[in-house]
Amino acid sequence: MRIAIIGSTGQLGTDLVKTLGTAHEVISLTHSDLEVADYDSLVILKEQRPDVVINTAAFHKTDQCEEEPKKTFCVNALGARNIAMMTKEIGATAVYISSDYVFDGSKKEPYTEESIPAPINTYGISKLAAEHFTRQNPKHYIIRIASVFGKAGASGKGGNFVETMINKAKKNEPIMVVDDMWMSPTYTKDAASVLKGILELQLPYGVYHATNKGYCSWYQFAKEIFQITRLNPDLKPTKTDPNYGKAKRPAFSALTSTKLSKYNLEPRGWKEALRAYLIEKGHI
Numbered sequence: 001m002r003i004a005i006i007g008s009t010g011q012l013g014t015d016l017v018k019t020l021g022t023a024h025e026v027i028s029l030t031h032s033d034l035e036v037a038d039y040d041s042l043v044i045l046k047e048q049r050p051d052v053v054i055n056t057a058a059f060h061k062t063d064q065c066e067e068e069p070k071k072t073f074c075v076n077a078l079g080a081r082n083i084a085m086m087t088k089e090i091g092a093t094a095v096y097i098s099s100d101y102v103f104d105g106s107k108k109e110p111y112t113e114e115s116i117p118a119p120i121n122t123y124g125i126s127k128l129a130a131e132h133f134t135r136q137n138p139k140h141y142i143i144r145i146a147s148v149f150g151k152a153g154a155s156g157k158g159g160n161f162v163e164t165m166i167n168k169a170k171k172n173e174p175i176m177v178v179d180d181m182w183m184s185p186t187y188t189k190d191a192a193s194v195l196k197g198i199l200e201l202q203l204p205y206g207v208y209h210a211t212n213k214g215y216c217s218w219y220q221f222a223k224e225i226f227q228i229t230r231l232n233p234d235l236k237p238t239k240t241d242p243n244y245g246k247a248k249r250p251a252f253s254a255l256t257s258t259k260l261s262k263y264n265l266e267p268r269g270w271k272e273a274l275r276a277y278l279i280e281k282g283h284i
Ligand SMILES: NC(=O)c1ccc[n+]([C@@H]2O[C@H](COP(=O)([O-])OP(=O)(O)OC[C@H]3O[C@@H](n4cnc5c(N)ncnc54)[C@H](OP(=O)(O)O)[C@@H]3O)[C@@H](O)[C@H]2O)c1
Pocket: 006, 007, 008, 009, 010, 011, 012, 013, 030, 031, 032, 034, 035, 036, 037, 055, 056, 057, 058, 059, 060, 075, 079, 097, 098, 099, 100, 145, 146, 147, 148, 149, 153, 154, 155, 156
């Protein structure tokens, strides 16, 4: 397959390029190659004629999204609409990377692909709008991930929650992490493998959840990071401050897949994935 990856220098994009590049022809597209919110700049897709276009581009700074709804909707929702229209025109499959934040977090058990989204912040609303726009191309996959960690780090600049925790521990800073907010972490290398499998096996079009298996609170996630790395900072659990940040966040946004196990594509558990990431980064 010829696979175009938009946001190829980002955290997920970097692993998609590596993973898909082992078996397919990859067209890496950075922000300077195209702007998803500008339909005219997508002409590069017409020229390159990929079979599949994976859109990882997003404005995902959740609190900033509340302050900049126009930018949020332009990049996330309008961007997805543009990709859906262009891929339909050139006969390609559209893959949209979405988020656990399309859910409101009121459920007491993990959300499946069949759960009804009900976002509670601007970012989540824009991602849900993007999912709807993506469906304008019948040949589409919507891949939901959450709480991402990958070697490249956010925007390819090395940062993510795991690195933040390790840096704080190394500086002997006291660390407080919420233990009342639950999620399913996603190692980008594993999400990239799931997507490779979905494309190669030509799974039915639609929504897939591609987080690592299981879920944890952010405190439990931090605790596991320090257990594996044998760092021993002053880590304490805390409760969510209702005044923290501009955006409301879902309290429980764990995801699970009812589809992937049928195809042997279910990702490993988050603890195992975290260990693999820490090895890849040279922390252990
Ligand atoms: N990070 C998370 O915890 C998380 C959780 C759930 C879902 N997701 C979703 O997963 C996807 C990938 O996330 P990520 O962590 O890999 O993000 P990332 O590291 O920020 O990568 C995004 C990439 O897209 C590019 N980009 C941004 N805006 C663009 C635009 N308007 N036009 C074209 N390219 C643009 C960025 O380039 P520049 O940096 O040069 O602008 C960057 O290379 C996103 O859709 C995000 O919403 C992420």
